[in-house]
Amino acid sequence: MKILYCDCFSGISGDMFLAAMVDAGLPEDYLFGQLSRLNLHEFKGIKTSKVLKGALMATLIEFDLAEYEHHHEHENESESHHGNARHLADILGLIDASALPTQVKQTASAIFQKLGIAEAKIHGTSLEEVHFHEVGAVDSILDIVGAAVALDYFHIDRIFASAIPLGTGTVQTQHGLLPIPAPATLELLTAAKARVIPSEATQELVTPTGAAILATLAEFEQPAMQLDNVGLGAGHRELPWPNVLRLIIGERVDSQATHVEIEANIDDMNPQFYASVMQHLFAQGAKDVYFTPIQMKKNRPAVKLSVIATVKDEAALAQVILRETSTMGVRVKELQRHEAIRETHKINTCYGEVSVKLKRLEGKVVQANPEYEDCLVLAERLHLPVAEVYREALCVASNFLTE
Numbered sequence: 001m002k003i004l005y006c007d008c009f010s011g012i013s014g015d016m017f018l019a020a021m022v023d024a025g026l027p028e029d030y031l032f033g034q035l036s037r038l039n040l041h042e043f044k045g046i047k048t049s050k051v052l053k054g055a056l057m058a059t060l061i062e063f064d065l066a067e068y069e070h071h072h073e074h075e076n077e078s079e080s081h082h083g084n085a086r087h088l089a090d091i092l093g094l095i096d097a098s099a100l101p102t103q104v105k106q107t108a109s110a111i112f113q114k115l116g117i118a119e120a121k122i123h124g125t126s127l128e129e130v131h132f133h134e135v136g137a138v139d140s141i142l143d144i145v146g147a148a149v150a151l152d153y154f155h156i157d158r159i160f161a162s163a164i165p166l167g168t169g170t171v172q173t174q175h176g177l178l179p180i181p182a183p184a185t186l187e188l189l190t191a192a193k194a195r196v197i198p199s200e201a202t203q204e205l206v207t208p209t210g211a212a213i214l215a216t217l218a219e220f221e222q223p224a225m226q227l228d229n230v231g232l233g234a235g236h237r238e239l240p241w242p243n244v245l246r247l248i249i250g251e252r253v254d255s256q257a258t259h260v261e262i263e264a265n266i267d268d269m270n271p272q273f274y275a276s277v278m279q280h281l282f283a284q285g286a287k288d289v290y291f292t293p294i295q296m297k298k299n300r301p302a303v304k305l306s307v308i309a310t311v312k313d314e315a316a317l318a319q320v321i322l323r324e325t326s327t328m329g330v331r332v333k334e335l336q337r338h339e340a341i342r343e344t345h346k347i348n349t350c351y352g353e354v355s356v357k358l359k360r361l362e363g364k365v366v367q368a369n370p371e372y373e374d375c376l377v378l379a380e381r382l383h384l385p386v387a388e389v390y391r392e393a394l395c396v397a398s399n400f401l402t403e
Helices: 014-024 028-038 088-096 102-123 138-153 183-191 208-217 271-283 311-324 372-382 386-402
Strands: 002-007 043-053 056-065 158-161 164-166 170-173 176-179 196-198 225-234 244-252 259-266 288-296 300-310 331-335 341-349 352-361 364-370
Touching: 014 028, 014 056, 014 138, 014 208, 014 225, 014 244, 028 043, 028 138, 043 225, 056 138, 088 102, 088 138, 102 138, 102 183, 102 208, 138 208, 158 208, 183 208, 259 311, 271 288, 271 300, 271 311, 300 311, 311 331, 341 386, 352 372, 352 386, 364 372, 364 386, 372 386
Parallel strands: 002 158, 056 225, 164 196
Antiparallel strands: 002 244, 043 056, 170 176, 225 244, 259 300, 259 331, 288 300, 341 352, 352 364
């Protein structure tokens, strides 16, 4: 699975994201060709350059736009100010009417939809009435569509992002002077449950366009991955640190966990139901199920349900718990499990046939245990103590230990 990790230590904007993709290997002529399919008459070309940001070399991207004085989005400050205000429908129509690949259209449209929802909420208006000023400008449309083109080019399946630094201060927008982070940015990050960290910056580090890309597409965690490409996209402003966005492209590394432990604390269910819950969990593939008495808030007695299962059975077993118990949610912990080789054999005793479970380590049988249920059946049939049948079976089974 191809994944992308956004290291946003100096924030993120649309042009920083796109510049980092170019730095990672997105061909400039390919990007120009794809963006030209938008049929924006203002768009004349792309200019990229290598710039030094602090001690780091990064790529800076600018668009050649006719008719307007170019003033790109990420200084890290407000979005661009040129271009007429557009409604969401105008932008979506522009994208839909283009000759761009279907996946690119869907990704770009989803980002603008997310932006529209945020703008409508903070301004107290409907989605249809939202006017895009800064994010409706031509270069911001190119940034968002360009981001979708880049993700499609690299065949990115999932996006992850670091914690987002929030600066302080104010920023000048078409809506007047607004606090940093801009309301749309904050709304987008809040809706996405993004992880944020404080920053000493008194300038805008995260723009609405950058926030919209992450809020629409990213998961805010750092994945295990095998690295393939790294790209650094430069912001326009000079900061006390390298003002760049690092994008890391690679393959997702599967977790080493082979098993999971699924847990739920339950304090409001009829105890008679637990037997049925256990039965259904084992039927669904659980390796082990057990109940632990616990004390919850206000010293209320409760039961902790624990299930050991293989990773592939996690989702199905979680659904059993949610369906068969009163809990509103479950916890899942990854486990690594080291297993001995298991074998089952039939042995003949003086009382009848009994199954024996063998445990092998390094090819040697180190344990041989008769199956209790088999011993119980024989004991009841012959009207004998089960312990007597078990001892006989254990004696016969011990022959495996000498092999």
